[in-house]
Amino acid sequence: MRRALAIQADIQTLHSLIAEAAMAVRGYLLTGRDDFLNPYRHAQQALPATLDSLRRHVRDPVVMASLRHIDELWQRKQESLEELRIEGRSLPPADLQAHLIGSKGVLDELRTEIQITYARETELVREYSAAARRAFLRNLWVDFVTSALVLASGLGAFLLLFSGVVQRVKLLVVNAERLSRGEALETLPNGRDELGLLAERLQNASVLLARRADEARAASLAKTQFLSRTSHELRTPLNAILGFAQLLETDLRGSPHSPQLEHILVAGRHLLTLIDEVLDIARIESGDLKLSLAPQSLHELAQEATDLVTPFAQRQGIVLHLVPPFADVAALADRQRLRQVLINLLSNAIKYNRPGGEVFLGVRLESDQVWISIRDTGIGIRPELLPRLFAPFERLDAEHAGVEGTGLGLAVSRQLMRCMGGDIEVQSTPGVGSVFSLRLARARRAADAPPAATSAAPATNTSQPNDMRPVLVIEDNASNLALMQALIARRPQWRMVAARDGEAGLREARAEPPALILLDLNLSGRSGESVLAELRADPAFRETPVVVVSADALPETIERLRAAGANDYLTKPLEVARFLALLDRIAA
Template identity: 45%
Template sequence: MRRTDAAHRAGGGQTDSPPSMLSPSAAPILCDGERLTASDPYRQIFEAAGIGIARVAPDGQLLEANQRFGEIVGRRCDALPGLHILDLTHPDDVAVSTAEMEATLQGLRPRYSLEKRYLRPDGAVVWVTLSVVLMRDANGEPVQFIAVIEDITERRQLQEAMASARAAERASQAKTEFLSRMSHELRTPLNAMLGFAQLLRVDPRHPLNETQSRSVQHIERAGAHLLAMLTDVLDLSRIEAGSMPIHIAPVSVQQAQEEALALLSNQASASGLEIRCEPPDPPLCVHADHVRLRQILVNLLSNAIKYNRPGGCVQLEAVPVGPDVVLSVTDTGRGLDAGQIAHLFEPFNRLGAERTGVEGTGIGLVIVHRLLELMGGRLTVSSRPGEGSVFRVWLPAAQPADDAPRCRSQFGHLDGAPDVPAEHRIYTVLYAEDNPVNVELVRQVLRMRPQWHIEVAHTGQEAIAAARAAPPDLLLLDMHLGDASGLEIADALAHDPATAGVPRVALSADAMPDLINEARRRGFADYLTKPLDVGRLLRLLDQLAAGR
């Protein structure tokens, strides 16, 4: 039985359960316009509640609200009565709020809940969970809405951040898969182009005449340029994705200088330029990634050569400056004005050089700049039009390390892989590859090592069966066969005692770091990427034959 609080007090009795402002039993209190006194426990609950509570007329006008609701919408409680609830609602949520109220007034539902936004006077947006019940009188006529409001802004921000992170992760994964596929599809034809060009150049059985040799060199240069552009794009993508592996250790400055100069001496000679380099005295070391430091110097020196004037010079030097070592690359080229320097590190912006016929991608300096940031260094530039430019690499100085590793020779270098006489013993390499052109290339490379015999498997299952039937001396694996990956083949053979000790080497167009690292983690002796470095494969065969 419904009773007003006044009637209850007049009767001096007790009800089975106390009236609630959020239940129909409280309707007479609110319908008759009575207000709970300040000493009433329900008024105290109303005011002290940690969630917002509001009474709203059927037409949407605010009748009363507690302090917490005022805090949520950023207004004083005494300023709220008389405002329309839609005055507080975010414009984008007005339609759904109106629809819910109308449906409840029409008797389609007694209550509703939704998540919506309020707009504070300062423009701040507040997300809330709104739970609303419609109070009706004894005749079933709407009297007022009772609303309970909880601020969920932090939760929504967390949800949105998590959703953004998941979307970014999906995008990064899609980008990685695309780059992996692009790398694979472009490196596969390059493997044939550059691999056979190397064979033509070095095959002693079929020496080339001067004209043929120049033609082969053109093929190699064009292929190497395409490979360099592909590598630059992949490097930039890996840096932006935060997946570029960096291994900081003491690096000899002189060694890095020598390696970079060795790679570019022919380019400088062909351009009629002089490269000057005085080794630092005393010797200097920096904290850096050895491979990436060499990449930085090669990039800067290559630019200094490409954009120089005929008969000009390039100078490479290193000096200690406080806690750092500064490696400077100076050229006598056309120089840069202030406007060009301001846009120097924008990806794919060649600053007008695309009209000169000089080859390039416009991302080399971007990669240099970001690699130095990853290594705790920086790059500065000073230049004057018509006088040349100076690019300075700043890196933290380091104490020399006795066991500083020497880097492997670069693509296309065949020094250190001479012809060797045939031995009495025959070694077998089982090559798992489904591309006939790649098979033919490796077959011809092995003719330079007649003690090595090649067996070919065109599928993963064929490779596993052949290895178990006659364990080879070397298992050379493409990492993406039609029916299995190179990792799956290697794992299957690693669990077989008869083949567990067979050295496994990858030869793949997939040059993504994650796969390379995973292959090494699973025991691969080496990971050769396409286009094939013929000299590197020959050295590997010689080491295996020598038992090293």
């Protein structure tokens, strides 16, 4: 039992070291910072010792075979990680993509083999416990007969011992099962015999697992923080690029420079989509994706999704059809994520269609399930390519067909559907078209659609109609301030007051109460969140509209800031039309 528990602890350590090594190299590829490789170097040093410990303790031939396979897979994974560390940042995107997919496959094999090994050891622990109990009961029977024949007075003492030991063995078995499930152990009587030592070992193993769980939670939190910082750092420069490009598009519409501006906007939005999809994949893999499952009206979602992609369809010459019936059909889903999946699949159906083609969006009921189908009349998908359809960064023949994309949309969509308890299925006939079907649990009634975000009414303004209203912009990035200045200049009823940090913003607000405050979150010195808290605590600013403008696009951040008192939350890169509409709405 002690050896089996030691083997289980080593398997947990092995799994943690391999996961930390892979995460470290991925972080290094994203950031280029050498300190991200510290967990990888630690794993290189610690893994051989852990594998040696397992070889010394393992007796079971099945586990030994799995261990040899794990050793081989780790060598392959280590070689792959080392190549990524040395050459990954200089590889062309296509080669890096192929290398990452191959390395992910090896990591999946490792995880599967480790799970098989751990499950086998758990089975052995049960067998050892059962064998010990059977042997103990056999010995008890012999002792009982002997004691009954030798001395009747010893019977009472023997029965007392019998009852106590069996109870302890049962508790040990229960604790072994609870340990395998990661639950807290029941308290056992103190003892220095074998049972007492076994109970002590189980308790130590429980403490070890709890510590590993805490470490895993800490690693997950660090990854979430890293994703937030990465999103902010990538979105901040894109804000200036796309913001000024949208202004130039408006000013130079119809000029010879319009096609070049269109290329800038398409490339910038393509990069933004890639950032969002990579962050979604990372959140799903780490278990950080938060969903709010509730009954959703499919008619409303379908109408909303088709309205959003209709301009794109018109440019491509594609006709969209909503196939009834949609009325009163509801599914259990997260509204935002289901809309994201629908928009992605509708966009694909438009992109991969033929000129003058059609796209049909329909729904059907099947027992307690709802199927949403998106059918196109496009080029279709060859049967041999279907197994690769949902692989990350896999674009099949799209690159040769000249269709833009990231290769992540379908991978993210399938993962989102599975997180909502559903899935995606596909049927395709080359030259005829494809049908993507979304499966979800049926809901009995649709939830009310969440109210659209609205800004609070502006503070009472006693100035004359022609006076310019002050809008306070608290932002520490020079490019973003320049963009704000250019945008606000297009609305003559507003004038901009700038502050480069939180303290300066509070001073400006108190010196001249603004009609609107635009607040960045990641400010130098004092954070934007603490500035918002102080503004809402001051009676003079409780009714002043405060709109957060941040590159942090994580849903949990947006929800937290709205709950803290923000009237609206705009993510960078800014949508110029939405920003100007916000100014007009507050000025009205």
